[in-house]
Amino acid sequence: MSSVLRILLRRLGISVIVLIGVSMLIFAIARVIPGDPARIALGPNASAEQVANLRAEMHLDESIFAQYGYFVSDVLRGDLGQSLYTNRPVTTDIVQFLPATLELVIFAGILMVGLGLPLGILAARHRGRWPDHVIRVLTLLTVSAPSFVWAVILMLLFAFYLPLFPVAGRLGDSFDIATVTGFLTIDTLIAGNFSAFLDALSHLVLPSVALSLSGIGQAARLTRANMIETYDKPYIEMAQAFGFFPSRIAKRYAFKPSMIPSLTIIGLDFAAMLGNAFLVEAVFAWPGLSRYGVAVILRKDLNAIMGTVLIIALTFLVVNILVDLLIAFLNPRIRHSTRASS
Incomplete structure (x- = not known):
């Protein structure tokens, strides 16, 4: 296996771990921001029953671990949820x-x-x-x-x-x-x-x-x-x-x-x-x-916050992977390390 391929695989593995860590951190921070997302989305004139129904739909009435589980399951299916700000899918x-x-x-x-x-x-x-x-x-x-x-x-x-x-x-x-x-x-x-x-x-x-x-x-x-x-x-x-x-x-x-x-x-x-x-x-x-x-x-739009942060983090990681590959290509000591060791 070439050194460049090893660098790529190692960076991809690190990137997956970083994305998981970022998603957990932002998920927790977004949940402790003051304000009820359901109430903010529906406005002050919404009834308590309407707010309760939206909270149940967003799984806000369950534990934070259950909420994160729903979030990961949706992300793996390519679904970042519905934005309460635009009333459209976050994607x-x-x-x-x-x-x-x-x-x-x-x-x-x-x-x-x-x-x-x-x-x-x-x-x-x-x-x-x-x-x-x-x-x-x-x-x-x-x-x-x-x-x-x-x-x-x-x-x-x-x-x-x-x-x-x-x-x-x-x-x-x-x-x-x-x-x-x-x-x-x-x-x-x-x-x-x-x-x-x-x-x-x-x-x-x-x-x-x-x-x-x-x-x-x-x-x-x-x-x-x-x-x-x-x-x-x-x-x-x-x-x-x-x-x-x-x-x-x-x-x-x-x-x-x-x-x-x-x-x-x-x-x-x-x-x-x-x-x-x-x-x-x-x-x-x-x-x-x-x-x-x-x-x-x-507006404490939880789904949109998570989607935005994940896309920015993913872009950040992709740029760093490309830079690492470019450095490996330009640096002959890295590019030919496998050939020298053999």
Whole structure:
């Protein structure tokens, strides 16, 4: 069995255990939040009999262990229950709202990698000189404030004082695009409407930048530190002694070894954007899963809370598995460990 396959199987096993632990923890926390879900769902004018009937239907009149047993049984059948907030199956809500959040997080991740890594490389190549100092100051600013603070700042600057970008939503009211994938940047291209595509991109700019700024700063600072450590290696000094161009040294000899330790943190930052998206989506009225999650938490919609948390946890685990596989692919010591041991 190859080392990469062993890593995959081990991560899958750990992920199953983590999902079970997360589901138990959130299930218990959701049950101790003040308020009666049945009463909140039916409203203050509902009779005691109506509330009692709904509680029985939701198994709230049974022990928490029995309730968890019902929940696990339903999940194994692919049923996350009915949302009291939308009066629809939770799976239907997730299918509707998840693509918006994934689109936002993916664009933010592209910005994080596309800007953070080059800035870190540039700072390392010019260590101790003005580009390095400027990048270090700017990245320190980006990591010193949470995403929702940057969301408010960007909204004030580029939506109100300088009205360059839309302030809310995913698409202008003048466009009517059929939903195919749920990703508006893709659906607009499928529809052949380039104006709608540009409008969808303009709506993505501010929330994706706000969500990615902290990650850009972390990626740049981490890449800089790893590149500087790599530049001090003997084989880099030998390449410099042979007169290789700095660009060749950076791309061929320093970049790949520096990226291996950085990828883990970048992957964690990418997955953490799902959590940070809660407040960013609220600021920009972005109709995604995070905003939906806030709404169902405030209404103590137990089924929707569990479904939202499980999907976010599952996405987090999938991202980490992919990062581990990428590290194993890039690191020859891991990739060829089985061959060497045999």
